[in-house]
Amino acid sequence: MDYKTYLKTEIQRLLFIETGRDITLNIKGNPVLKKGEYPVFPDSIIGLAVKEEDGIPVNSIVDAMIHLIACDPSFKYNDDYKGFLKTIPGIESFIIMNIERDKKEKTKRAVIYATTLTALNPNREYRMNRIYLLMELYEKTGLKCVEDEILKSLRDLAEDYPSYGTPNYYLGQYYLEKDMDSAKLYLRKALNDPITYNEASKLLERIKRTEEYDSAVELVKSGRGMEALKILIPYIEDNPQGLDAIYYAAVAYRQIGNYEKALLYLNELLQYGERPEVYSEIGINLAALGDFSQAIEHFRRALKITPDDSGIICNIAVCHLNLGEIEEAKRAFSLATRINPKDEIAKEWLEKLKEV
Structure with a gap:
C-alpha cells in the first residue's frame, strides 16, 4: 500500500x-x-x-x-x-x-x-x-509507506530550503546505518545551520570514528597490530562497551607479542558471555606463553560452542605436540581432516607424524 x-x-x-x-x-x-x-x-x-x-x-x-x-x-x-x-x-x-x-x-x-x-x-x-x-x-504503525513519505518530505524540504539544517540533519541521521556517504552529505549541509550545527558535528565525528575503527579492523586482519592499536585504544576509551573493538585490540596486542595485555582484554570480554573466538584467542596467547595445558582447556571451551571448527582442533593438536603427547596430537589432526578434508595444515602434520 x-x-x-x-x-x-x-x-x-x-x-x-x-x-x-x-x-x-x-x-x-x-x-x-x-x-x-x-x-x-x-x-x-x-x-x-x-x-x-x-x-x-x-x-x-x-x-x-x-x-x-x-x-x-x-x-x-x-x-x-x-x-x-x-x-x-x-x-x-x-x-x-x-x-x-x-x-x-x-x-x-x-x-x-x-x-x-x-x-x-x-x-x-x-x-x-x-x-x-x-x-x-x-512509530505507532511501522508502515513502510509512512516512512517513505517522511523521507520524501524531508528531501523536498531540504531542497526547497538549502540552508535549513533540520531536514538535512534528520536525513543524515536516517542514513547513518544505511548509506554512510549520503549520511555525511546531509550532515555537512546541516553544519550550515547554527541550530543543527552541534548535533550534526557529533554525528560526523561518530562517522569518522566508525570509519577509523573499520580501518583498524582491516589493519588487524592484515597483521599490522601496532598501527591498529593507535586507532583502537582511543576508540575503546570513547566506547568502553565496544566488545568487538576490545577483541580486535586483544588480537593486535598478540600480534605485537604483548600476550599478557592481550589476555587482560580477553578475560574482560568473558564477563559479557561466552564467545568461541575469545576462548580460541585466549588459547593462542596461552600457547605463545608456553602454557599448553591451559591453552588446550580454552580451545576445548571454544570447541563446545563451534564443534566443527577444524582450525581450533588443529590448535589443540599442536598443543599436544608441544606437550609431547603424540598420539593425542595424531587423533586431533585426524579429526580435523574428517571435519574439513581441505585442511592442508592438518594433512601436512599427519604426514610428518606417520613415522613417529
Missing part, C-alpha cells in the same frame, strides 16, 4: 451536498460559501435538511475540505476549497488547535490537518512540524 492509498481510506465515506446559491455564513468574517458541491461526513448531516443557512453544517464542511485536500490532492475542487478556507479568519489557528488536540491519540488525523495546513501556507516550520507528526505516526 502506498501513502496516497493509505490516506484515501479516510475519505471513503465522504458525501457531497450541493448549494443552489451563494451563502454568506454567519461566522466570524462572514465567508461566502459559493454555489457548488461541498464534502461532508455523513454523521454530520443525519437529520439535517440543507435548505436554509442555519442548516449548513459548516464545521463538517470545513473538516471534510481539510480531509479532502490532504487525502486527495488532485481532487477537482481542491483549489476552490483552499480558496474558501483562506477566507475564514483564524483558519490556521483553528487547524493548529485540532493538530494539538489529536496528535497523541489520533495521530493520522493530526497528519491530515497538518498536510492541509502546509497546502494553505507552505512555510518551512509548518512543513517540518508535519514531518514530526509523520514520525510519530511511523
Whole structure:
C-alpha cells in the first residue's frame, strides 16, 4: 500500500451536498460559501435538511475540505476549497488547535490537518512540524509507506530550503546505518545551520570514528597490530562497551607479542558471555606463553560452542605436540581432516607424524 492509498481510506465515506446559491455564513468574517458541491461526513448531516443557512453544517464542511485536500490532492475542487478556507479568519489557528488536540491519540488525523495546513501556507516550520507528526505516526504503525513519505518530505524540504539544517540533519541521521556517504552529505549541509550545527558535528565525528575503527579492523586482519592499536585504544576509551573493538585490540596486542595485555582484554570480554573466538584467542596467547595445558582447556571451551571448527582442533593438536603427547596430537589432526578434508595444515602434520 502506498501513502496516497493509505490516506484515501479516510475519505471513503465522504458525501457531497450541493448549494443552489451563494451563502454568506454567519461566522466570524462572514465567508461566502459559493454555489457548488461541498464534502461532508455523513454523521454530520443525519437529520439535517440543507435548505436554509442555519442548516449548513459548516464545521463538517470545513473538516471534510481539510480531509479532502490532504487525502486527495488532485481532487477537482481542491483549489476552490483552499480558496474558501483562506477566507475564514483564524483558519490556521483553528487547524493548529485540532493538530494539538489529536496528535497523541489520533495521530493520522493530526497528519491530515497538518498536510492541509502546509497546502494553505507552505512555510518551512509548518512543513517540518508535519514531518514530526509523520514520525510519530511511523512509530505507532511501522508502515513502510509512512516512512517513505517522511523521507520524501524531508528531501523536498531540504531542497526547497538549502540552508535549513533540520531536514538535512534528520536525513543524515536516517542514513547513518544505511548509506554512510549520503549520511555525511546531509550532515555537512546541516553544519550550515547554527541550530543543527552541534548535533550534526557529533554525528560526523561518530562517522569518522566508525570509519577509523573499520580501518583498524582491516589493519588487524592484515597483521599490522601496532598501527591498529593507535586507532583502537582511543576508540575503546570513547566506547568502553565496544566488545568487538576490545577483541580486535586483544588480537593486535598478540600480534605485537604483548600476550599478557592481550589476555587482560580477553578475560574482560568473558564477563559479557561466552564467545568461541575469545576462548580460541585466549588459547593462542596461552600457547605463545608456553602454557599448553591451559591453552588446550580454552580451545576445548571454544570447541563446545563451534564443534566443527577444524582450525581450533588443529590448535589443540599442536598443543599436544608441544606437550609431547603424540598420539593425542595424531587423533586431533585426524579429526580435523574428517571435519574439513581441505585442511592442508592438518594433512601436512599427519604426514610428518606417520613415522613417529
